Structures are given as C-alpha cells and as structure tokens.
Amino acid sequence: MDSKNSISSMAKIFCNDCKISMPAKKGFMVLNELWEKFGVGKNHLCMDCFEKRLNRKLTKDDLTKCFLNENVNPDTIKILQT
Numbered sequence: 573m574d575s576k577n578s579i580s581s582m583a584k585i586f587c588n589d590c591k592i593s594m595p596a597k598k599g600f601m602v603l604n605e606l607w608e609k610f611g612v613g614k615n616h617l618c619m620d621c622f623e624k625r626l627n628r629k630l631t632k633d634d635l636t637k638c639f640l641n642e643n644v645n646p647d648t649i650k651i652l653q654t
C-alpha cells in the first residue's frame with residue numbers, strides 16, 4: 573500500500589497550543605467551518621487542545637470523511653464508529 577509511505581513521509585508536526593510533537597497518525601481533519609472558528613490556520617492542534625478550544629468532545633459530525641480520520645488515527649476511527 574503506497575498510502576502508508578505518504579504518511580510516514582509527512583513532516584513532523586507540533587501542536588500549536590501544548591507544543592507536543594504529534595505523530596502523523598494522530599492527525600485529524602475537521603470541517604472547514606469548525607477549523608476556521610476554532611483552529612489555528614496552517615498550524616496544527618492535537619485533539620486534546622482542539623477539544624479544549626471547542627469546549628466539548630469531537631463527534632463524528634465534526635470530522636471529515638477522509639483517509640486520515642477513517643483509517644489512520646485510532647482516536648478518530650473510534651469516534652467515527654460510534
């Protein structure tokens with residue numbers, strides 16, 4: 573599967589708020605309007621910090637249907653299955 577290669581080749585990313593280094597598989601995608609309101613533009617947030625900004629837990633209605641959410645990040649996979 574070449575999809576695996578594209579993920580491991582992603583540059584290291586850091587959470588804008590708590591500054592932890594995020595493994596690529598912990599990335600997640602939310603709806604544009606949500607990211608515009610609560611996100612950090614071209615920077616990244618870990619799920620914990622994004623939920624803090626939202627002031628609630630992410631639900632499957634917040635997440636986009638993308639490869640990352642559906643197949644890579646164990647946390648979003650869990651949310652999408654509920």
Ligand SMILES: [Zn+2]
Nearest residue numbers: 587590618621
């Ligand atoms: Zn964070």
